[in-house]
Amino acid sequence: MLIERMTWRYATKKMDPAKSVPAEKVEAILEAIRLAPTSSGLQPFEVIVVTNPATKAKLRAAAFGQAQLTDGSHILVFAAWDNYTEARIDDVVEMTAAARRGKSDALNTYFDNLKSKYLPRPAQENFEHAARQAYIGLGLGVTAAAFEEVDSTPMEGFDPDKVDEVLGLADRGLKSVAILVLGYRADEGDWLAPLVKVRRPRDQFVTEVA
DSSP, X not given: OHHHHHHHOOBOSSBOTTOOOOHHHHHHHHHHHHTOOOGGGOOOEXXXXXXXXXXXXXXXXXXXXXXXXXXXXXXXXXXXXXSOOHHHHHHHHHHHHHHTXXXXXXXXXXXXXXXXXXXXXXXXXXXXXXXXXXXXXXXXXXXXXXXXXXXXXEEOOSOHHHHHHHHTOGGGTEEEEEEEEEEOBOSSOOTTTTSOOOOOOHHHHOOOOO
């Protein structure tokens, strides 16, 4: 079933603006993203869901006019932490302790060691690490959308500074790294829809080491 859905999906080029993704499907996709694995379980990114037409229009302008941003029903902006900080890591420690009935020496030692590695690093290095975690979430979002039979378009083709400005991300210590538009493909006008999916064959893609 999953492989069939992944074969069905493609980066939709023309969305039908008359069709909106049901709330329960959007929530299922967001939950899959929330459950995505991240390094040390830090979840160093957030997802901003945009449905307001005026904001979508501004994001379209920041994405070089790509029509999916206004024709799709939901825009998911993946925004990574701009840096790792002691406060951010401590929040994860507290959340973990609350879920697992208190702190432990092992928990404290693990995250103290993490702080000793992450906090001295340059902010740009930490942001790039956080952005890679956001891409894991993006992958799960694409997969979950396909599973829900929702069309999607993952995007890097946008001006992140402009997107950050539209959404006020800098004030929250976030930077946009990727966009996933959700919607439904138009019946006509999408040049990519009728084309066969092209991927390298398995023997050119997978190397098995015995």
